[in-house]
Amino acid sequence: MDIKIKRWTHLGLGAALMTTTALAGCGEPAAKDQPTASEQPAADAPTEADVEAKLEEVNGAAASSGEGEGGVAIEAALTDPVVYNIALTVAEAHVLAARDAYRDGEAQAAGEMFAHPVSEVLFDMEPVFEARGVSDFTNQFLEASAAVFAGESVEEINARTAAIIATLRAAAGHAPDDGSSPASVTTGVVADMIDRSTKMYRLAGESDFYEPYLDGYGFYTAAKDQFEASQEAIEVENPDAAKAIRGALTLLGEAYPTAARPDMLDADVSALTVAASEVFLTVGD
Structure with a gap:
């Protein structure tokens, strides 16, 4: 497929299986005097010199480590709005999965899932966020994880999830601008999430581990939510992509009926793979 390699970087199987291990300190609540993301003062808008300096810093890290654990090309995220998003x-996929897993009685997995993005992607993205003028917001994820283990109600966890997603949306407003339309950026992000979800379903079918299934459920849910919010614009700009995305999401919805893993994973993996490929073919560069 004629797709930019820097954009389409995905979770390795080993990284997915690592979600079975709780992060060190996940269950510890954030310091009481640490401000939440909404309380922190907005950072000054980055200058071109700031971005260039951070690009050099990130390039150096990328040269030694390549991608973050979450399969995101960190170097590219500084200048590519699709990779950044x-x-x-x-x-976002992790917190959506955590929210629904908690609702479905999977508290241990939910607590771990809330905390996992901190090490999987947010830590590696820290210099990018700094360069884009985004204040640190990882405390929200750790506080949500601690709240799960403290036994907060489903409604309280739902509220925490909504607050985190609002923070992520605000951070998205600081994405680099390469001239891409908002619809094309969302299309690229949704295509990536569909691909990740498909890969996780295949992995889940090869073992009894819950985490690959829950990861895939989160990626599917994030793809669905973002597409539904932008589908009219995507339909106008790229009707082929809109059609392919709808088809893939329909199949993924059948594969992931709930955050709780079904007794049988009997969705057609080949059909899912073809559907994901068809989405990529409509995206282009």
Whole structure:
């Protein structure tokens, strides 16, 4: 497929399986005197010199490590709005999965899932966020994780999830501008999430681990939510992509009926793979 390699970087199987291990300190609440993202003062808008300096810094890190654990090309995220928003959506997918897992009685997995984006993608993205004028917001994820283990109500966890997503949306407003339309950026992000969800379903079918299924459910849910919010603009700009995305999401909705893993994973993996490929073919560069 004629797709830019820098954009389409995905989770490795080993990284997905690592979600079975809780992060060190996940269950610890954030310091009481640490301000939430909404309380922090807005950072000054980055100058071109700031971005160039951070690009050099990120390039140096990328040269030694390549991608973050979450399969995001960190170097590219500084200048490519699709990659930047993929990083944010990987985090969003995890909190959506955590929210629904908690609702469905999977508290341990939910607590871990809330915290996981901090090490999987947000830590690696820190210099990018700094360069784009985004204040640190990782405390919200750790506080949500601690709240799960403290036994907060489903309604309270839902409220925390909504607050995190609002923070991620605000961070998305600081994405780099390469001239791409908002619809094309969302299309690229949704295509990536569909691909990740498909890969996680295949992995989930090869083991009894819950986490790959929950990861895939989160990626599917994030793709669905973002597409539904932008589908009219995507339909106008790229009707082929809109059609392919609807088809893929329909199949993924059947594969992931709930955050709780079904007894049988009997969706057609080949059909899912073809559908994901068809979405990519409509995206282009």
